[in-house]
Amino acid sequence: MSNSYNQLKEKTLLLINKMLEFEGIKGSKEYIELLSSVQNKLINEKIIVVVAGEFKQGKSSLINAYLNEREHTLFPVDVEVTTNLVTTISYDREEKINVILGPSGKEKKQRIQREEIKQYVTEQQNKGNKMEAKMLVVESPNPLLKDGLTIVDTPGVGSMNPEHSAITYAFIPNADAVIYASDAQTPLSETELDFIQRIYKHCKNFIFVVTKIDLVRDYQGIIQDNRNKLTKFLKEQPENIKIVPVSSRAKSDYLKDGEEDDLIDSNFTLLEETLGHIIRERRAELMLMPALGTVGKTILDLKRPFVVEWNACQQENKQKTLEKQNELQEAIKQKQQFMEKNAEWIMALSDGMKKLQQSVNYDFDMGLSDIQQKANTYFEDNKKVAKPGYLLSLIESDINSFMIDTSENIMKRAAQLHGQLSELTGLNINQVELEELGFQFDDEDKEIQAKRVDKFRKSVAAVKGGAFNLTYAGGFGAVLGGIIGGVAGTLLGPAGTYAGAYYGAMIGGGLIGIAGAFTGAKDAISNLDDKDRTVIKNKIVPVMNDSYKKCRYIIAEVFGNLEKSLRDDLREQIKIQKVQYEEMLEKLKAAAAMSSEDAAERSKTIERSIKTINDLYKQFEAVAIEVKSGIEVAEKTSGEQTTHSARKSMDWADM
Amino acid sequence: MSELESHSLSVENSFISIEKIVKDIRKTPLFRQVVPMEAVTGWPIPLRKNGRVFIILPFYGAQNKEKGKTILYPPLALITVDCITMVVVEYISTRFKNSWPDGNWETAAGYFPHEAISKMTIREYKNLKQQLMGLYDILIKCLIDGTELDAEVDAKFSEILGILMEPNLIPFYKAIRPSFFGHFLKD
Numbered sequence: 026m027s028n029s030y031n032q033l034k035e036k037t038l039l040l041i042n043k044m045l046e047f048e049g050i051k052g053s054k055e056y057i058e059l060l061s062s063v064q065n066k067l068i069n070e071k072i073i074v075v076v077a078g079e080f081k082q083g084k085s086s087l088i089n090a091y092l093n094e095r096e097h098t099l100f101p102v103d104v105e106v107t108t109n110l111v112t113t114i115s116y117d118r119e120e121k122i123n124v125i126l127g128p129s130g131k132e133k134k135q136r137i138q139r140e141e142i143k144q145y146v147t148e149q150q151n152k153g154n155k156m157e158a159k160m161l162v163v164e165s166p167n168p169l170l171k172d173g174l175t176i177v178d179t180p181g182v183g184s185m186n187p188e189h190s191a192i193t194y195a196f197i198p199n200a201d202a203v204i205y206a207s208d209a210q211t212p213l214s215e216t217e218l219d220f221i222q223r224i225y226k227h228c229k230n231f232i233f234v235v236t237k238i239d240l241v242r243d244y245q246g247i248i249q250d251n252r253n254k255l256t257k258f259l260k261e262q263p264e265n266i267k268i269v270p271v272s273s274r275a276k277s278d279y280l281k282d283g284e285e286d287d288l289i290d291s292n293f294t295l296l297e298e299t300l301g302h303i304i305r306e307r308r309a310e311l312m313l314m315p316a317l318g319t320v321g322k323t324i325l326d327l328k329r330p331f332v333v334e335w336n337a338c339q340q341e342n343k344q345k346t347l348e349k350q351n352e353l354q355e356a357i358k359q360k361q362q363f364m365e366k367n368a369e370w371i372m373a374l375s376d377g378m379k380k381l382q383q384s385v386n387y388d389f390d391m392g393l394s395d396i397q398q399k400a401n402t403y404f405e406d407n408k409k410v411a412k413p414g415y416l417l418s419l420i421e422s423d424i425n426s427f428m429i430d431t432s433e434n435i436m437k438r439a440a441q442l443h444g445q446l447s448e449l450t451g452l453n454i455n456q457v458e459l460e461e462l463g464f465q466f467d468d469e470d471k472e473i474q475a476k477r478v479d480k481f482r483k484s485v486a487a488v489k490g491g492a493f494n495l496t497y498a499g500g501f502g503a504v505l506g507g508i509i510g511g512v513a514g515t516l517l518g519p520a521g522t523y524a525g526a527y528y529g530a531m532i533g534g535g536l537i538g539i540a541g542a543f544t545g546a547k548d549a550i551s552n553l554d555d556k557d558r559t560v561i562k563n564k565i566v567p568v569m570n571d572s573y574k575k576c577r578y579i580i581a582e583v584f585g586n587l588e589k590s591l592r593d594d595l596r597e598q599i600k601i602q603k604v605q606y607e608e609m610l611e612k613l614k615a616a617a618a619m620s621s622e623d624a625a626e627r628s629k630t631i632e633r634s635i636k637t638i639n640d641l642y643k644q645f646e647a648v649a650i651e652v653k654s655g656i657e658v659a660e661k662t663s664g665e666q667t668t669h670s671a672r673k674s675m676d677w678a679d680m
Numbered sequence: 681m682s683e684l685e686s687h688s689l690s691v692e693n694s695f696i697s698i699e700k701i702v703k704d705i706r707k708t709p710l711f712r713q714v715v716p717m718e719a720v721t722g723w724p725i726p727l728r729k730n731g732r733v734f735i736i737l738p739f740y741g742a743q744n745k746e747k748g749k750t751i752l753y754p755p756l757a758l759i760t761v762d763c764i765t766m767v768v769v770e771y772i773s774t775r776f777k778n779s780w781p782d783g784n785w786e787t788a789a790g791y792f793p794h795e796a797i798s799k800m801t802i803r804e805y806k807n808l809k810q811q812l813m814g815l816y817d818i819l820i821k822c823l824i825d826g827t828e829l830d831a832e833v834d835a836k837f838s839e840i841l842g843i844l845m846e847p848n849l850i851p852f853y854k855a856i857r858p859s860f861f862g863h864f865l866k867d
Contacts, residue, residue, distance in 0.1 A: 029814065032807065264825075289707070298697055675822065675829050677863035678728040 030305040030313075031172065036648045037316055038067055044320065044641060049327055049634045055601050056323055063316045070312055071115065072304055075177045075196050077224070078206035079217055083236035083273055087206055088114075088178055090276035090293060092167050098139045099163060100178055101147055110146040110154075110161050111193060115175040117164035125159040134162075194224075194425040198433070201311075202230040202303045209235045209244040209270065213251050216415070218258045223426050225259055230303045232267050234296065239272040269296045313652045321645050326605065328638045333609045335631045337616035338624040346617050353610045360603035363450050364596065370449050371592065377442045378588045385435055389580060392431065393573055396423050400569065404562050413561045420565065424572055431580065439587060446595055698724055698735070698816040701763060705737055710768050715739050715757050722755050723845065725857045726763075726820055733823045735763045738856060740849075742792070750792040754785045754852040763820060780855030790848035797844065812840045838864045 041064045050056055076084050085100035092114070094100070100112065124145050127133045137145070144150045145158045170176075177200070179193040197203065205221060207213055213221075225231060233251065238244045248268050256263045269292065276291035278284065288294070333353075337346055362368060400420050403409045409416045616624060702721050705711050722738035738755035745751060760770040772778075774785050797805055815837045822829045841864050845853070854861045 029810065032810075294700065298700070675728070675819075677859040678726050678733075678823055679859075680727055680729040 030308050033309065033313055033648065033652055034067060036651075037313055037320070038064060040320060040641065040644050040648060041067075041316075043644070044323065044327075047327075047637060047641070049331065049638065053327070055604075056327065059319060060323060063319050067312060067316055070173050070308075071175045072173050072308065073175050073177060073196065073200045074202050074204060074300065074304075075179060075193070075200040075228075076204045076206060077179050077193065077220075079214070080180075082206045082208045084178060084206045086273040086277070087204070087234060087236055087271065088176055090271075090273040090280075090291065091296070092165075092169055092176070093280055094167075095277075095280045098142060099165070101143045110151075110158055110180060111196075112146060112161040112163060112178040113175055114163040114165055114167075114170065114178075116167065116170035116173070118166055119164075120166060121164040123162045125162065127157055127159075194422070194429065197224050198227045198429050200228045200230070201307050202232060202300055203228050204232050204234050204300070206234050206236050207251065209238045209241040209247055212247055213254050218254055219419070220422070221255070222258050223422050227426070227429050230307060232269055232296070232299055232303070235268060235270040236273060238270045238292075239274050239290070244270055267299055269299055271296055309652050317645065317649045317652060321642075321649065324638060324642050324645055328635065328642075330605065330609045330612055331631050331635050331638065334612040334616055335628060335635065337613045338619070338628040338631065343617070346613065350610060350613055350617075353606055353613065357603060357606045357610065360599055360606065363599045364603070370446050370595070373449060374442070374446055374588065374592060374595070377445070378584070378591075381435075381438050381442060382584050385431070385438070385580065385584075388434065389431060389576075392427050393576070396420070396427060397569075399423055400565075404558060410558050410561060413565075416561070417565060417568070420569060421572075424569075424576065428576060428579070431576075432583070435580075435583060435587070439591065443591060443595070446591070447598075450595065450599055698820065699813050701735055701761065701766070702737065704766055705759060705761060705768075708766075708768060710771060711759065714771060714773075715759070716741070718742075719756065722849075723841065723853065724816060725853075725860050726816070726823055727760065727857075727860075728823050731826075733763050733820060734760050734769060735820070736760045736857065738853070743788075748793075751788045752790045752792055752846055752849065753787070754783070754789045754849065755856065756785070758856065764824070774856075778855065780852070783852060783855060785852070789852065790846040792846065794846045794848075796847075808840055808844060812837070812844060815840065838866070841865060 041060050044050060045057065045060055045064075050060075076088055078084050086097070088094075088100045089097050092099075099114065120139075122137050122139060122142065123134050124137050125133070126135055126145075142161065145156055146161055151158060177193075177196050179196075203224065207217060221231075233255065235244060235248055235251065241247070248270060252263055252266055252268060255261070255266045259266070271292045272290055274291075275287045276293045279287035279291060333349075336349070363370060400423070403416050403419055409419070616627065619627065702724065705721075718741075719739040720742045722740050725736040725738070727734040727736055737759050739757045739759070740755045741753040743751040743753075755774055758770070758772040758774065759768060761768050778785060793800075793805070797808075800808070815833060818833055819829060819837065845865060850861070850865055854865070
């Protein structure tokens with residue numbers, strides 16, 4: 026990135042503040058609300074980092090060390106202790122610890138003290154999760170969390186509790202980064218590689234942290250071995266796999282005695298840098314691009330009525346003014362027609378949804394058939410049959426992964442449909458449309474446009490283009506999260522709110538529902554004395570069938586709400602545009618009725634407003650270019666193809 | 681853990697941070713032995729040789745005689761490190777050997793803050809410096825990866841370095857590494 030994420034975020038927030046202070050926006054309630062919501066989203070954004078890995082790999086120690094926690098009470102660590110619960114930690118001014126308890130669907134939030142954490146999160150004190158704890162939600166005044174960082178500590182790979190695995194899966198696609206912890210004493214096992222491979226496709230921002238390097242003399246061999254395996258399993262170039270060796274013990278020593286050498290030995294600075302780098306890239310794309318897309322469009326929307334009024338104030342040609350009024354009246358009429366119940370686009374939406382559902386259903390059936398085939402290969406594998414609990418975990422994680430794929434697929438296609446309908450209803454209006462309506466921009470604006478360098482335009486256009494899809498996917502997910510993700514929202518407490526900011530709440534809710542099918546089955550199967558293939562298969566197949574039914578139910582629910590969400594969203598946008606046209610028409614009429622002196626005076630006022638808007642647009646362009654170029658640089662440095670013409674030879678570095 | 685071992689940790693990460701290199705060089709025995717502790721680090725100079733990337737770190741003296749004005753001296757020492765392994769490959773005392781024998785390397789050459797930055801707030805100056813450090817990281821990453829530098833990054837680097845560099849020190853930097861400073865500090 027050419028600039029740090031926080032600086033770019035500050036610039037974007039400053040621009041939004043300036044827009045909210047602009048006199049010309051005062052009467053536009055909808056734009057004030059829109060910008061305020063973008064502002065709030067940026068201020069309150071959560072950066073989610075999931076820490077995953079097998080049992081006893083030092084995950085909790087790693088988090089304690091990362092957060093500079095000298096006491097190990099938030100994430101308990103001990104030789105005999107293993108974490109068995111998903112724990113989230115995020116910022117608040119005072120420490121609050123809540124545990125989500127109770128049977129599925131009847132969860133309750135219970136406030137606890139630090140000292141009580143062990144009773145809920147450790148396998149030793151909460152054996153087999155007899156307390157029915159689902160999740161621990163910690164809010165802490167730790168300054169490292171102040172910028173929105175949320176760390177999610179997960180139980181080991183293949184946790185015995187399906188609901189905990191499901192919650193882990195719900196977080197993965199929403200995570201900004203996944204830290205996968207493994208021990209420097211042993212190379213990555215087949216189970217670990219299998220788990221990594223499954224979650225990698227849902228979140229590619231992985232950092233492989235090799236823990237406990239203080240216990241091994243030559244950990245470089247383990248690192249090389251891990252790199253070779255990961256390269257092969259993930260089909261990535263070795264240099265794209267980020268491995269950071271750390272010593273949580275050395276960091277802990279540093280926190281106790283302040284010896285700088287301990288900090289160097291811990292290598293945590295490198296971990297912080299690596300994580301910071303990943304987060305900056307992802308956040309710029311995920312948060313700043315959509316925010317700037319909205320900002321840019323709002324500036325142009327604000328400008329439009331001023332341009333129209335300014336043109337009318339020139340009072341040069343009454344006939345022309347009348348023509349413009351007629352054109353606007355036509356546009357208003359069209360928007361009114363779009364708002365009718367039987368409007369063409371509503372039919373198109375209905376047709377589009379039917380096609381979408383058919384296609385998703387087809388993919389869904391194919392996917393289930395794949396899961397079934399995979400399961401058959403597991404049943405043929407003697408090693409897996411000998412460990413039926415693990416076998417069931419594999420099927421469970423196949424289903425979780427498949428549901429994440431399916432929901433991402435639905436989101437993507439729904440966003441495409443939304444784009445087509447926006448086209449049909451003229452919602453993707455831009456300045457060109459104004460010119461088509463016969464309005465001319467003022468001279469300064471023309472000059473600015475003429476001066477604008479091509480690449481700037483392209484950058485801004487790309488920001489806007491990217492913004493649409495991302496904004497839509499995000500907003501839409503939030504709607505779905507609110508409706509279907511209700512289960513996850515209740516279950517996850519505050520965490521559900523931000524998981525639902527995308528579409529995680531929906532997936533989470535769904536996955537936890539599916540997990541219900543597996544609950545109990547794992548214990549029953551693991552305790553089987555007879556490891557006979559047929560007996561195991563007979564136990565597992567009904568669980569699979571039950572979870573398939575739940576999957577179908579979730580997909581049907583999604584579609585039930587999807588059409589309504591899309592329709593409401595588009596209708597709202599059409600309404601806003603109609604109101605804007607009506608205001609323009611009123612201003613046009615008022616200007617035509619003015620005396621020439623009043624019109625001249627009004628022109629001057631409008632010119633000042635247009636100048637302010639042009640300035641805001643210039644500032645928007647500057648920030649947008651900076652964000653876009655930062656992302657491009659990041660993409661290029663990630664090894665993507667680049668245009669040769671925009672590049673320079675670096676022979677000045679050669680010796 | 682030995683010093684060499686702790687440096688080798690960096691090998692496992694593909695992100696090189698110039699700020700970390702600048703910080704870590706001070707922990708090396710060589711630095712402690714040959715460079716006065718109070719010496720300030722100058723603008724780093726990336727270097728590519730046989731496919732490997734090195735950083736030349738200049739160190740100069742600074743004296744704060746009056747409030748808000750620091751006297752700057754030309755670089756007195758140059759240490760070159762392999763930017764991946766942090767192994768020191770060269771040390772030069774500019775008072776013993778330099779590529780501009782006619783220049784006066786021992787007396788004061790300029791002031792901080794110079795005119796271009798004297799009107800900035802401390803925060804603005806820090807932000808700009810931070811930006812330049814970020815661009816250094818991109819530049820070094822491109823050299824390591826063998827990818828070419830984006831024209832916009834190249835221009836931005838040139839622009840910021842031009843603002844932050846004390847004009848009177850330019851001839852010394854150009855003498856140290858004409859190709860680098862000739863490219864980024866155009867007359």
